[in-house]
Amino acid sequence: MKTKVFYCCLVLFFLGFQGYVDARLLVESKPDRDDTAAYARWLVSQNSWGILTTLSIELEGSPFGNVVSFSDGVPGKGTGVPYFYLTTLDPTARNALKDHRSSLAISEYPLGTCSNADPESPVCAKITLTGRLVLLEANSEEAEFARTALFTKHPEMKGWPKGHDFQVFKLEIEDIFMINWFGGPKPLTVDQYLKYKMNIFAIDK
Template identity: 85%
Template sequence: MKTKGLYCFLVLFFLGFEDCVQGRLLAASKPDRDAAAAYARWLVSQNSWGILNTISIELEGAPFGNVVSFSDGLPDKSTGIPYFYLTTLDPTARNALQDHRSSLTISEYPLGTCGKADPESPVCAKITLTGRLVLVDANSEEAEFAQTALFTKHPEMKGWPKGHDFEIFKLEIEDIFMINWFGGPKPLTVEQYLNYKMNKFGVSL
């Protein structure tokens, strides 16, 4: 831990504190706040976890949030589509198989790039991708792509118990709600979001 601390400390004097959160260097700098598609794709690709929401079977249809890890592709093959590694031992996967309605909510706050802004401030960006949470066919090329993306970003997943029957799910996005400054949600269509091209540094091509 102290080695990581020393590394972090050295980085501070070159890049500033905001670029060093939990020992990790951010690969890409924050896009301009008016470039809505770029900002949204940056927020999704830079984050490694969020809250995945489903309609609860056990709690009479309540909206049920759960902490999940995700990946939208390798750094140089980011797609904007969040993939998950879930087990039906957990209510989220069970809920989704019965009712696909879902959303994934991600905050900029854990990235450490919000300065002194409060987590609820519009200056600290937040995005909610709403759509259908569906199982990906385990024998498809998409499943292979998603598993590589997930295991690269979350190496621990490789060792999760085989007996727990983890499977790959994805969120088919139908609506995007993003606030990254004052003035309400940024206008952004799913097409604009998905068609945005990034290079491995998260910069527009």
């Protein structure tokens, strides 16, 4: 009897483990390049930083790119919407409050999954999300969700100085430009991108 229980437990353990592994794999492995929405969502979810660009107030409307960290959700439950933790001590947040037009550019290169391809090669994917960079209401449900998403991926943020007045911003995506192979940018609507379920296993849990 004891042996039976032991083997049952062993099977259940491995089944459970298998489920966990599948969930992780669904999130982390590189999707097929022709599954455009999956690839775009994977690129955004797997990366932790990119360049966020606004129109510079100080430099007469020039585009101003800035290195920022972001998160679109806790690992395995990305939403596709990038959230940021920005301070108006920095030009990016100041610019966005004056003119919302913005873009976030992300490369596959830092993920280390481009083999030997050059960062500019179409074989090494890149995505640019263009839209409106907006400040979230500090006490809103979405800001709460965003803070959890940000602090999980970027634990250092929790300790950033209170006096610097960091606030949560999000990019309301209006256009998607993604190249992940030869043949130019892949057609992908914002709706297709946002509705894609990154990890059915994790979401259904």
